[in-house]
Amino acid sequence: MRYMATYDLMESLRNANQWLGASALSMASYPMFSMVPNPALQWMAAWGEVTERSFQRMTAKPDWGIRTFTHEDGRDHLVNIETVVSRAFGDLIHFNVAGREEQARKVLLVAPMSGHYATLLRSTVKSLMVNCEVYVTDWHNARDIPVSEGKFDIEDYTLYLVDFMKALGPDINVIAVCQPAPLTLAATAYLAELDPEAQPRTLTLIGGPIDPDATPTDVTDFGRRVTMGQLEETMIQRVGFSHKGVGRQVYPGLLQLASFVSMNAERHAKAFTDQILRVSQGDASDHDAHNRFYDEYLAVMDMPAEFYLSTVERIFKGLEIAQNRFVVDGHPVDLGKITDVAVKTVEGGKDDISAPGQCVAALDLCTGLPDSMKASYLEPEAGHYGIFAGRSWRNNIRPLVLDFIDANAGRKKGARKAAPKPANRNVAANG
Incomplete structure (x- = not known):
């Protein structure tokens, strides 16, 4: 059961953020508020829409979309x-x-x-x-x-x-x-x-x-700085009861995603701020460049x-x-x-x-x-x-x-070329 609570805590935090986004979107989009053209409500709805979608995508396997x-x-x-x-x-x-x-x-x-x-x-x-x-x-x-x-x-x-x-x-x-x-x-x-x-x-x-x-x-x-003991203690958790792999030790995808984001935190923060602004102005769409990229980028799996x-x-x-x-x-x-x-x-x-x-x-x-x-x-x-x-x-x-x-399509296995050339270090193919 060790670290199972930690795994479920991470999932609870993700789920709570998804719920906060959905709640903000629902409340700020209440029809009565349209009588009060307040930019703060538009921004709140936009923040809710972007937040809900982002945290929801973290648990969904993307479709190949090649039909x-x-x-x-x-x-x-x-x-x-x-x-x-x-x-x-x-x-x-x-x-x-x-x-x-x-x-x-x-x-x-x-x-x-x-x-x-x-x-x-x-x-x-x-x-x-x-x-x-x-x-x-x-x-x-x-x-x-x-x-x-x-x-x-x-x-x-x-x-x-x-x-x-x-x-x-x-x-x-x-x-x-x-x-x-x-x-x-x-x-x-x-x-x-x-x-x-x-x-x-x-x-x-x-x-x-x-x-x-x-x-x-x-x-x-x-990889050089961290010992294997440190990695096992800080990165490895057990899957919670809500999944088929309950009890399996994994490196959670949410932890990996946090590592990915931290490497370019400023760039990601700006991307989401800009997207919220676009949504509030009505310039975003369901399959715009931001959503196409982050629908894939945020979808993570446990190893x-x-x-x-x-x-x-x-x-x-x-x-x-x-x-x-x-x-x-x-x-x-x-x-x-x-x-x-x-x-x-x-x-x-x-x-x-x-x-x-x-x-x-x-x-x-x-x-x-x-x-x-x-x-x-x-x-x-x-x-x-x-x-x-x-x-x-x-x-x-x-x-x-x-x-x-x-x-190399016509080359027969076991048949080497008669006159080997130096390694071709910056070209597409060898003659």
């Missing part, structure tokens, strides 16, 4: 989200475009388990659907997973990725975004040694902490405690991936065993979470891979989110990633 797709044939096709593999802690889903021929490119988009739902990659999915068959790892909220399902740490996460890759076959092209980059690299090496026929065709790592010490950030500094703690201890503190010492289910994973999978890294020049240098370290760890099958790209003006969503992704990074996939 139709206009193909090159000029027709609108329905998009069906199908579950390919169903597991307790996450599913493998497929965005099947009805009535369209199967695309040659098969892409597995590995979503992060870092507090947000996989829907954070909605715009990434939509951009890849244009000419790819897109599969996504859809991780579940830990508070909804019964304790009877057991633990889930970074080794379990890696084995989930191994199973997903096996299910999709060797022609899959894997793109890992942020947090899962080191574990996806490990999963690929695991397959390279134990099941080479199931290896993916290509592996693209976007803004991931392969070597957190390569370029220190506030995130890595925090299994063992996953959160093992990530900090083994990836950030222990540097097990960076030093090629990672072990999965008793089996030492050797990144040098990757010899047939083309690997590309993508970094953002203004990324303050996984700074430039952390992700590209993967190329040096792949000692068994010829330089001709390595590539990297740095988007100078992109921040952390910009390298997988927004203008930088659409205009610059996505075309380069697809070029890299196409350049």
